[in-house]
Amino acid sequence: MTSSYWHLEQRRLGRDGAIPDTYFDAVILGGGIAGTAAAYHVRQARPTWRVALVESRRLASGATGRNAGFLLAGTADHYAVSVERYGRAIAREVFAVTVGSHRRVREFLAANPGMECGYRPCGSLTLAVSAEEAEVLRASAEMIREDGFDVRFSETDPLGRGFHGGIVNPHDGGIHPVKLVRALAETSKAEIFDDTEVFSLEADGRGIVLDTPRGKLRAERALVALNAYAPLLDGYFADKVSPVRGQVLVTAPVSKRVLEPVVYANDGFEYFRQLPDGRFLLGGGRRDFAATEIGYDDVAAPDVHGFLDAFKDRYFPELKDVPVEHRWSGIMGFTPDGLPMLGRYRDLPNVWFSLACHGHGMGFSLEVAAMAARMVTQGVVPELFDAARCAS
Ligand SMILES: Cc1cc2nc3c(=O)[nH]c(=O)nc-3n(C[C@H](O)[C@H](O)[C@H](O)COP(=O)(O)OP(=O)(O)OC[C@H]3O[C@@H](n4cnc5c(N)ncnc54)[C@H](O)[C@@H]3O)c2cc1C
Incomplete structure (x- = not known):
């Protein structure tokens, strides 16, 4: 457990x-x-x-x-994929639901100022790990904008860490769930x-x-x-409804700020953020372990965490010696x-x-x-x- x-x-x-x-x-x-x-x-x-x-x-x-506490607009699929899957009108409606949800979170926090929830309106990046994914993101950004939402496509990696550019959404954020x-x-x-x-x-x-x-x-x-x-x-x-497992790690606090937005990468299979106290949170690894990351067992799977460690060290080599203090899993519900x-x-x-x-x-x-x-x-x-x- x-x-x-x-x-x-x-x-x-x-x-x-x-x-x-x-x-x-x-x-x-x-x-x-x-x-x-x-x-x-x-x-x-x-x-x-x-x-x-x-x-x-x-x-x-x-x-x-x-979870990772991301407040992201849209579904796990890139918008162009959602449009293909559900049609343009439904993809837009679903995106609008998530935008409306985030607005409700802000309204709730404004109406209850005593409730500190670690909310950060820090924006998000959805980054491509390949040139092909970057093309899907470019098309997605265009459609999201046509559908009336404010995002932009960046040709280059705003983090300068070897990603292939992606979508900047200044309206997303993070919270303490x-x-x-x-x-x-x-x-x-x-x-x-x-x-x-x-x-x-x-x-x-x-x-x-x-x-x-x-x-x-x-x-x-x-x-x-x-x-x-x-x-x-x-x-x-x-x-x-099927049980699907996800994995997350959190490091010890890092004194330097390495990251402001919450970041989604590799079709959303990896996601990371730096928490308000400086800790680095990274989740994902499910693409390579889809066959085993299912069911109700609550375990920090060593193979997935090995993958996450390698991902962290590749894109954030300066965090290599920062100890990982928390590793956990969580069970999501997926529909077909x-x-x-x-x-x-x-x-x-x-x-x-x-x-x-x-x-x-x-x-x-x-x-x-x-x-x-x-x-x-x-x-x-x-x-x-x-x-x-x-x-x-
Ligand atoms: C690793 C990971 C990372 C994620 N990252 C993000 C993210 O950054 N942003 C995001 O938007 N989403 C994220 N998600 C998804 C998000 O966490 C879920 O979609 C969301 O939490 C589901 O909430 P829920 O209340 O439906 O389910 P749950 O939080 O699972 O709540 C169901 C509750 O029912 C209780 N329960 C079960 N059986 C019984 C019973 N018989 N009687 C009484 N109680 C019972 C359980 O104990 C549980 O507390 C992530 C998920 C995981 C696992």
């Missing part, structure tokens, strides 16, 4: 004791960014509702507390039950009943935000078509799900959670991510 650098800031926010013998207005399963942000939005929309948030470990124990989750959870005033695994979810005549080790939790309606773990609760998701999946549960009334933001759940976070909250409060499934497309 690994734990991340961000987990040093993890706190228990949940309450002890038995689950109250009452009907909550809504219960949210999963205390990652999807669940906590949905709890926040549900309570914003329905301030009088009693909302429970149930998490098997601590908040942000899953992918959310193990565990602090953001904590801030959303605290602000939501949802009632948190952590260390509480949900074993099952059933209708009980009036609403929903969850079976947990601390007793039954009853609610009028529920949102399943378990991401990669959803298939473990319900086999219905088994052919729709690369898009998040939101919808209504097939045979339970008033049960909804919001899953699988792939490797961009921080980028999608507040906007997708607002969509999830609209499902729970108004019954409206967002057409863009409607799970009907994955039905079997």
Whole structure:
């Protein structure tokens, strides 16, 4: 079992004791960014509702507390690839969702100035590792601009480290994911039950009943935000959401600033940033280890970390002797078509799900959670991510 650098800031926010013998207005399963942000939005929309948030470990124990904290516009695919995959209109709409999500993060932080979340509006670079990738990025930048967003293409590597140029997006940023989750959870005033695994979810005549080790939790309606773990609760998701593992390392603090923006490289398979305290964070390696980086095992895979070490030393040779202090893994939820999946549960009334933001759940976070909250409060499934497309 690994734990991340961000987990040093993890706190228990949940309450002890038995689950109250009452009907909550809504219960949210999963205390990652999807669940906590949905709890926040549900309570914003329905301030009088009693909302429970149930998490098997601590908040942000899953992918959310193990990511790189990038707030990037777009999906993992370069824009030209998204256009080919989904068509221009959908690629644009998805990009707009992520831009809107980042705006919501900024608005949330502005409205809650006491909540320090390590936010840095530092911009991003998406860099090519080959001349071919640079051509895809050049075409992507042109289309992104045509579609009304502000990015530019750089012919040369802005870092001067041997990349082949790429896209500069001055509007992207980075954040501390565990602090953001904590801030959303605290602000939501949802009632948190952590260390509480949900074993099952059933209708009980009036609403929903969850079976947990601390007793039954009853609610009028529920949102399943378990991401990669959803298939473990319900086999219905088994052919729709797959667990895919990612790996990250963080060095000891580096006194010199080597990098300001967050950086995506090699079709997004590698990503790196320098944290506010000077530490260098690098994640990725999945392209070469795709066959083994799947499933639920939480291990810092030595072969992938060997790859990451070599990548770091190649592009940042001055960091060669800086010790790596944290290595961890995290499990993401992937759908077959690369898009998040939101919808209504097939045979339970008033049960909804919001899953699988792939490797961009921080980028999608507040906007997708607002969509999830609209499902729970108004019954409206967002057409863009409607799970009907994955039905079997
Ligand atoms: C290595 C790595 C790097 C990444 N980097 C970035 C990045 O820089 N930017 C970005 O936008 N995205 C990134 N991502 C993706 C991002 O982390 C995810 O898309 C996002 O965190 C998913 O959030 P979630 O809430 O849906 O899932 P999770 O965070 O996995 O939350 C699901 C929660 O459900 C809980 N749970 C599971 N089963 C049960 C149960 N039965 N009962 C109760 N609780 C249960 C789990 O403990 C977990 O806390 C990265 C992911 C990884 C792994």
